[in-house]
Amino acid sequence: MVGERRLASSHAVQPDSNNKKADIMRQGAVSFQWSWAIAIALCSVGTVAHADVQDYVQAGIVKVVRGDVLVQRQGAAAQKPGQPASQQTVSPQASVHVGDRLFAGDRVVTADGAAVGITLRDDTLVSLGPKSTFVLEQYNFNESSGEGNVAVRVVKGTLRYVTGLIGKHAPERQQVMTPTATIGIRGTDFIVDVASE
Amino acid sequence: MSKQSGGARLGKILAWWSCLAGFVLLTGCAGPKERFVLLPQPDGSASSIVVKTNTGEIPLTTPYAAVETDGGKAGKTLTLSEAEVQARYAPVMENLPLRPRTYVLLFELGRDRLTPPSRKFLDQAIEEFKQFPAGEFIVIGHADNIGNDAFNDALSVRRARLVERELIRAKVNLISIEVIGKGSREPRVPAKKGVPEPANRYVEIKLR
Numbered sequence: 001m002v003g004e005r006r007l008a009s010s011h012a013v014q015p016d017s018n019n020k021k022a023d024i025m026r027q028g029a030v031s032f033q034w035s036w037a038i039a040i041a042l043c044s045v046g047t048v049a050h051a052d053v054q055d056y057v058q059a060g061i062v063k064v065v066r067g068d069v070l071v072q073r074q075g076a077a078a079q080k081p082g083q084p085a086s087q088q089t090v091s092p093q094a095s096v097h098v099g100d101r102l103f104a105g106d107r108v109v110t111a112d113g114a115a116v117g118i119t120l121r122d123d124t125l126v127s128l129g130p131k132s133t134f135v136l137e138q139y140n141f142n143e144s145s146g147e148g149n150v151a152v153r154v155v156k157g158t159l160r161y162v163t164g165l166i167g168k169h170a171p172e173r174q175q176v177m178t179p180t181a182t183i184g185i186r187g188t189d190f191i192v193d194v195a196s197e
Numbered sequence: 198m199s200k201q202s203g204g205a206r207l208g209k210i211l212a213w214w215s216c217l218a219g220f221v222l223l224t225g226c227a228g229p230k231e232r233f234v235l236l237p238q239p240d241g242s243a244s245s246i247v248v249k250t251n252t253g254e255i256p257l258t259t260p261y262a263a264v265e266t267d268g269g270k271a272g273k274t275l276t277l278s279e280a281e282v283q284a285r286y287a288p289v290m291e292n293l294p295l296r297p298r299t300y301v302l303l304f305e306l307g308r309d310r311l312t313p314p315s316r317k318f319l320d321q322a323i324e325e326f327k328q329f330p331a332g333e334f335i336v337i338g339h340a341d342n343i344g345n346d347a348f349n350d351a352l353s354v355r356r357a358r359l360v361e362r363e364l365i366r367a368k369v370n371l372i373s374i375e376v377i378g379k380g381s382r383e384p385r386v387p388a389k390k391g392v393p394e395p396a397n398r399y400v401e402i403k404l405r
Contacts, residue, residue, distance in 0.1 A: 061372065063294035063330050099331035099372050115292040119333075119405050123297045129288035156229070160236070160289035162296075178231050180269035184247035189236040190257075191286050195229050 059139035060102040060120035064127070067114030069096040072107040104139040108132075110157065122148055124164030124174075131196055132157020137177075141166060151175040156196045162189045234263040234282060239296070295329055297405035301385070302360065304398040307344070309355040312395075319360070323367045326404060332371040333405050336360045341397035342381040342390045354378030356400050 062069075073091035096108065102118060110116055110132045118126045122141045128134050133155035141148030148166045150173070152159070159176075163185060167174050176183040178194050233248045237260035245258040250269040257264060257274065261282055265272045283290055300322050302315040311319060326332060338357030340349035357376045364374060381397065388394035 061331055061333060064292045066288075066292060115288040117292045117294040119294040119297070123405055125294050125296065127289040127293040129286065129292075158286060158289050160286070160293055162293065179229055180231060180266060181233070181248050181250045183233065184249060184254075186245045186247075188244040188246055189238060190246050191232075191234040191236065191282070191289060193232040193234075193286070195231070 057103070057140075058101045058121065059104050059106075059136055059141075060118045060124075060126075062096050062098055062100045062102065062116060063119050064115070064117030065096055065098050066116070067130070068111035069114050069116045069128075070094065070109045070111075071096050071100070071102065072109070073103060074105045074107070078105075102136060104136055106136050108134045108136070120150065120164060122146075122150070122165040124150060124166065125160075125162040126152070127160045129158035132159065134159060138175075147173075149173040149175075151177070153177045154192050154194050155179065156194045158194075159192045160190070161185075161192070230265065230267050232263060232265045233257060234277060234286070235260065236282070237261070294405075297403065298325070300402040300404070302400045302402070303395065304356050304400065306393070306395070306398065307352070309352070309359045311359070319363060322402070323363070323369060326364070326367070326369045326371075329404055330370060332369060334361075334364060334369075334371055334374040335403040336364075336374060336376050337383075337401045337403070338376075338378045339383060339385070339397060339399050339401070340381045341394045342384065342388055343393055346380055349380040350378055352378075353380050356398075360400050360402060 070093040072093045074089060078089045078091035093109070096116060102108070102120075108116060108118075108128060110128050110130055113130050115130060116128050118128075120126065120139065120141070121143070126134075134157070135153040135155065136150075137153055138149060138151040141150075146165050146169050149170075150166050152161070152175070154177070156179075161176055163171070163174065167185060167188070171186050172184075174185050176185065176192065178192055183190070183192070233246065233255075235244070235246055235257040238244050243258075245256060248255045248257065248264055248266070248271070250266055250271060252270050255264045255271050255274060259276065261277045261279060262274060263277050264274045300318075302319055303312045304310060304315070305312055326334075336357045338353035338355070338360075340352045340356070342349070344352075354376070355378075357378055361374050361376050364371060384394065384397040385399060386394060386396045388397060
């Protein structure tokens with residue numbers, strides 16, 4: 001194969017250079033994580049171990065944004081250059097725009113009246129409705145072999161999920177989780193609706 | 198613990214009831230109400246999902262089949278109407294990204310020049326490309342199996358590059374173009390070495 005890759009432009013979310021602001025927001029982020037941990041501990045179901053080591057590889061691109069949509073990055077993809085690797089690293093929340101990249105570990109939150117559409121590298125399509133919280137827990141995809149795995153979690157709100165190449169090759173390597181259920185997928189398009197508390 | 202989380206959402210009596218049920222069924226925690234809806238495939242082919250909770254597995258196998266769960270406890274499976282789903286779930290129905298598409302363009306013998314019908318087709322396709330926000334293109338060039346591999350490799354890249362230039366010239370809204378040449382290794386139609394095959398002088402455009 002003869003080839004090359006070229007990016008016409010870059011839309012990666014940049015780490016916040018304003019340290020003070022970043023620190024304040026990180027504190028907020030940590031407490032948010034903590035409450036999430038409690039939520040997992042409270043429920044005896046839906047406790048899937050968090051992603052192990054994730055590749056710092058683009059998982060998808062944001063294609064549609066309506067209203068306020070935020071992303072919070074964690075793990076390797078949230079690392080600032082020169083920072084030691086840590087799974088605990090959590091980036092401040094940042095607004096999402098069309099063309100932004102998403103990475104494994106990203107948490108996407110939509111505001112009231114907002115929505116977002118995301119295309120993953122294996123052509124899996126995802127849309128989120130208003131007041132939704134979604135975590136792209138795991139994502140790996142090898143373009144040449146067509147193999148990979150994807151795990152997503154809907155904490156609340158609505159998700160539409162259309163399977164891509166990972167699902168075509170190995171449906172069992174896709175996981176969609178809600179607070180009380182997991183979904184086994186066989187080549188499909190569906191909606192998940194988790195009523196907010 | 199479960200009383201608190203259930204009571205926050207439901208009426209007090211109902212919360213008691215659901216906690217009791219949860220206790221008996223050893224669910225341990227009254228979670229939120231959830232709903233799952235299977236949507237039809239665009240080509241009408243069969244598909245299904247299985248909703249697994251700690252009280253069992255519910256298969257959904259027909260279009261617009263739906264099930265509601267309350268704290269992991271599943272209700273009856275029912276079938277919603279298409280209109281109901283479109284209305285209730287308009288935000289996710291309307292904001293799904295466009296489905297990825299593939300296009301094939303044919304080239305003239307031994308050169309990086311489109312055949313006249315493919316030239317026309319590309320002009321039409323570019324109008325479609327412009328509907329894709331933040332388009333990701335993969336442009337894969339191919340050659341038929343006459344001449345040597347080195348020549349065909351180079352020719353296939355030149356063909357793909359021509360398409361890349363056209364995309365840039367047309368100011369398509371794109372964020373990446375991956376340009377690949379596959380020489381004569383992936384023909385569209387089988388052909389013996391040395392036998393000319395116009396259908397294998399092509400560029401495939403994958404867009405998502």
